[in-house]
Amino acid sequence: MTERDFATIKSFGLNAVRIPVPYFIFGDCKPFIGCIEELDKAFNWAEKYELSILIDLHTVPGSQNGFDNGGISGVCKWAKQPESVQFTLSLLERLAERYGKRKGLYGIQILNEPITEKMWDLFDIQNRYKPVDEEMAKGSGPISLKFLRSFYIDAYRVMRKHMPEDKAVVFHDGFDLKSWKDFMREEEFKNVVLDTHQYLMVAEANGCEKNLEAYVKYIQENFEKDVEEMQKYFPVICGEWSLFNSYGTGVDTKGGQSPLNGVEANTEILSSDEKKELYSTIAKAQLNAWKKGSGHFYWNYKLLLDTVNEPGWIGWDSWDLGKCVAQDWYPIEKN
Structure with missing residues (x-):
């Protein structure tokens, strides 16, 4: 991706880009290479062409879905690893702190496609996405809506400390779109956007x-x-x-x-x-x-x-x- 791509996106009549980023973006998860400078560049290009950015945290340690694009094919254990969940919250806070007041920021998406029971069963994840390391995949399973609701609230609170209310906090529906009608109805939650794929x-x-x-x-x-x-x-x-x-x-x-x-x-x-x-x-x-x-x-x-x-x-x-x-x-x- 280069400046030319952002110019092309603008020429298509679009006004925003959603940028997936990995959990190792800050370079603190060896052996993976960090890439925060690339996101900095993207913000500069986006602001030049009057585009806004939705930062999408696309992967987490242990994977939130077991998809081949979720970091570790056939493995879904993130929600069962308290240290990974805490790392994710600190990562979201760092992203909010770095970009929360940027003109080009539309918002930050807490987590891409965490998988709940409905999609786990429909796609038969561990047969569809064969794990390379079967031992690592043991104990994998879907994420409960109860856990996801609690995590989203925790994430909102750590992010909002650094993001003004005109910046959106975006959460994914976990492939269960109509299960969120009673969620975040309290006065505390401002500018929350529901994402469905x-x-x-x-x-x-x-x-x-x-x-x-x-x-x-x-x-x-x-x-x-x-x-x-x-x-x-x-x-x-x-x-x-x-x-x-x-x-x-x-x-x-x-x-x-x-x-x-x-x-x-x-x-x-x-x-x-x-x-x-x-x-x-x-x-x-x-x-x-x-x-x-x-x-x-x-x-x-x-x-x-x-x-x-x-x-x-x-x-x-x-x-x-x-x-x-x-x-x-x-x-x-x-x-």
């Missing part, structure tokens, strides 16, 4: 048929209605979504499995015009759904894959916002 690959795992009509119906009857319902309790953002779906790849991806997981898409089943109809239609439907809330962030701005020359990746360019824009799948709406 809605993907068509999860819709498929929930039984959605793999065709355009079914996708649009699911978006309208689930994504849109659920966001609208929860917007009554919190400002709701869809912090991750994309145009990716199995129909566009030509194979059943089993909820987003890739060639890295042994699921390859090697044959184009849709013409260029058919792809444009598929992706532009579900883009419009999803953008209409997010308008029922308070904003959205596409995952991801840029994917470092050559989906043209590398076999197995048909359909995966739909994860890349720049490629979606270039192919007229994603509408640019200038302010």
Whole structure:
């Protein structure tokens, strides 16, 4: 990521970026290399181009979900390690202290995608994401909503000490969006935003048929209605979504499995015009759904894959916002 990327994001008519950061960002978790200077650069670029930043703590020691993007595939033990939980709180406080008063800060997301029972069972995590070290994975399991609620309140309090009330504290729904209606209703909690991640690959795992009509119906009857319902309790953002779906790849991806997981898409089943109809239609439907809330962030701005020359990746360019824009799948709406 360079200054040019922030200029491009601005040219797309967007006004904010969500930046995932690892728990070792400050360089105090050997052997991992710190990267705080890169986040400093991002703030300088964002402020130049009048973009705001949502800092997203994407990983924690012991992992909060067992995903392959959660730090340790197949391992989910963070919530059972008091020292890791305390480290996470101190890390969030340091981030709030460093960036809390920056002009370019929209807010800080406490933790990306902590997994609760519903998603743990749906995705059968330890079979889907095989642990490299089976011994390390022993004792892994989902995080209870009770624990997550308590942790979020602790995190809010340590962060708010350094963040004025015009900066948002963002919390993820743990893949259980409608379980938060009675949360943080007290006067103490100011400018708290609820983040939900809605993907068509999860819709498929929930039984959605793999065709355009079914996708649009699911978006309208689930994504849109659920966001609208929860917007009554919190400002709701869809912090991750994309145009990716199995129909566009030509194979059943089993909820987003890739060639890295042994699921390859090697044959184009849709013409260029058919792809444009598929992706532009579900883009419009999803953008209409997010308008029922308070904003959205596409995952991801840029994917470092050559989906043209590398076999197995048909359909995966739909994860890349720049490629979606270039192919007229994603509408640019200038302010």
